[in-house]
Amino acid sequence: MTTVHEPRTSPEVGGIGHSVRRKEDDRFIRGAGNYLDDLNLPGMLHMAILRSPVAHARINSIDSSAAMEIEGVLAVITGEALAAHGLAWMPTLSGDTQAVLATDKVRFQGQEVAVVIATHPYIAHDALSHIDVDYEELEAITSPQQSLATSTLIRDEKEGQTDNVAYTWEAGDQDSTDAAFAAAARVVSLDTHYPRSHPAPLETCGVVADVNSITGQATIYMTSQAPHAIRTVFALVAGLPEEKIRIVTQDIGGGFGNKVPVYPGYVVATAASLLIGKPVKWIESRTENLISTGFARDFHMHAELALDGDNRITAMRAGILSDQGAFFSDAQPTQFRAGLFHICTGSYDFPSAHVTAKGAYTNKAPGGVAYRCSFRVTEASYLIERLVDNAAHEVEMDPADFRALNFIKEDQFPYLSPTGFVYDSGNYHGAMDKAKEMIGYDGWRARQAEQNADPDATKLIGIGVASFTEVVGAGPSRQYDILGLKMFDSAELRIHPTGKAILKLGVQTQGQGHETTFAQIVAEELGIPYSDIKVMYGDTDNTPYGLGTYASRSTPVGGAATAVVSRKIRAKAQKLAAHLLEAAEEDLDWEPGKFTVKGTDQSVTIQEVAFAAYTNHPVGMEAGLEGVTYYDPPNMTYPFGTYIVVVEVDTGDGTWKVLEMVAVDDCGVRINPMIVDGQIAGGLTEGFAKANMQWITFDDDGNCIGSNFMDYLVPTAWETPRYQLGETVTPSPHHPIGAKGVGESATVGSPAAFTNAVIDALWSKGVSNIDMPVLPHRVWGALNGVEASP
Amino acid sequence: MQITVNINGASETRDVEPRRLLVDFIRSDAGLTGTHIGCDTSSCGACTVLLDGRPVKSCTVLAVQADGSEVKTVEGLAEGGELHPVQAAFKEHHGLQCGFCTPGMMLVGSALLEGNPDPTDEEVRWAISGNICRCTGYMNIVTAIQAAGGEGS
């Protein structure tokens, strides 16, 4: 863990570049965190949800009379009851509608049908089995291909919907792309499916809704990555006055995109509290979490690269078909129907690209959340990095050399991509060179050549490279909004008379360490020790409006707001310092924590200035030292890096294991290097998970396979590889502290590195693709020409 | 049924339904919410506590089975205000992010170190392989447990 930039502040102040230990850890290591399920309010009731056992059916009737007779059951709520209040349907974050409780039909297995409210959670769950629902089963549509071919209409209730298409979208330029392909010396193509996955944070979703029937005040405690936006959605959906809605998030046990959307459970619990006049708690079980909330990915992708005679890429074509499930509920900016998938031209310099996207409804759970990902950047990065690797193999070039030949060069930034992004900065050759050096690339290639040359070898070495470019930090208000809410973010900073501070954020941590890193930004800008700065978030009554934390936007947007508000305060502090030192403002020098009169040793500390702001401010100046900033980023940020992984594939049983992995990340300036490395190690493990084992699939009847941690395999410490981490630092030119965001890079960049490594081992055996997860039976099937079952 | 369980040195006597899970007894009856719930299939280890010194998944033990036993939860790791070496090491080595798996991880780690103060990387990984962490990628958890062992020995 080396720091490339020498910190400007002392370790006690703990500004940028210091690996200070996390402030939040003191409560977590003592078991004193405040997670949602830890909250118990007086008189609180418990809610359990009855879910559809089938994927597609008409509901003929629901009989809840037997459930109502159970002692301790207070209410059974069905879709019909909600419909009477106009609450049976709600809007999704993609502008579609989603059933809160099913009225007409169920459209996926696990869909919410009714809820029980009871005095005890065990009783609420007991009562579910006493509700009798008469389902008339319909054909289950379980793939987007089937969906587009069938005449069965999944969304027959939706006005104007005449087919199963959820959206269509395109980016780039078709004419110039077609021309480039017509002139190409060679075309390389790839078809691959990025499988359905689930973020599965260790804490599931939940809510405690507390609506006061006398005052109308609704305090809603929930696991939300975007509490302010949720408040506004609640105001619009439920017609509650927004000033009476307070969303409180407390500590969140991981989110990874799962906790961005509004889920039916939140809405029904709130409605139940309103109806009954008591607090209502709903905590999702793991099975409910996996079968009904926030899936991710599920892109069927086809792409082609055009190459000239010198192995340079001249154009790219990509077409994707996404499986949206029963409701189109991607959490993504309004203008971009397939998220930021059009970043799929990646780290490479070529003039033309054309991207088309279509989404289909199926009888599967809705979601499409950005699972540790900036809105489909993960699928995009996987596609281009798999495609360039195959291209390199086809033209018989080393995959690292093929990339280096086609990279955007350092002097080309800012770089306008063929699909319209303006990459702010980059040094792709630098990251590649560093990764190759760290892993000993040439040595591994030599060992591979030797080991794989043996015709009887059963253990083949493969070396996988991925050089990803992300686009994060949504986003500039001219292009980025969700349901009309512009994607700025905010920071409010108040310095108390004794020089201690409180910082309130519109973004929302779920374990990323905001209480520490955001305090470090203030420490850097004002010289106040990070330990003197309390960071608050996740209480909409007490923090400024913001769009929340997902898509790696906290540091790019909320971090920028924090730096800017600190600078505003410093400007006022300078006026106060001039008053205290009886000098002209422009005669003062600033170093973190102190103003000094130029050429003298006369100085005042920021703490003395803060005291004066309340005790000795000049006539005509407002008292106090505080400010608020709503930051509208001028551009996105573009983190990048190169990952190299060496695997050994066992041709006998199709298993593969990681022998060595190096990850070189460039996320611009690193605020807390220890925390950055922690984010990368976690992200790499998520990438490994998807390449190796983690996916959700369905049988032909629409039964979800992967509904618990025995079927939905997530890596334990035993399977997880060890990583070596490296860095280069290319500051973002437009971000106030040069940071770019890092929480997702490794999840975005690493899956292709793993798959490429396995394919690299098997290319000479005629294997050019295996879809993720690269399971042993698929590897074996590919080697032996046997079509593998899913 | 009436049961008495000694949790972190304090005796808890309650009437419980025979089907009540130990994790619910700890969280709801004893009010110790540092023990978490992360799954329905005994897979995640978020609910790990020490039952008579041995790590168990408290979602897979009935409260009545713990009658007369000693349970240690994360709240009982620190003694007399002094952090257990494992707790200090988790903070020092950034062994946690969201903190949801942390109590279980620390308890398994402390039990491992009782019998093996100097475990290898593999030994730690095997010991915690019943505990899922979705945030850290485990690397720093392993380092933290090993460092805590070094501290104690």
Ligand code: FES
């Ligand atoms: S809650 Fe006990 S193992 Fe998951």
Ligand code: FES
């Ligand atoms: S720190 Fe979040 S699950 Fe381990």
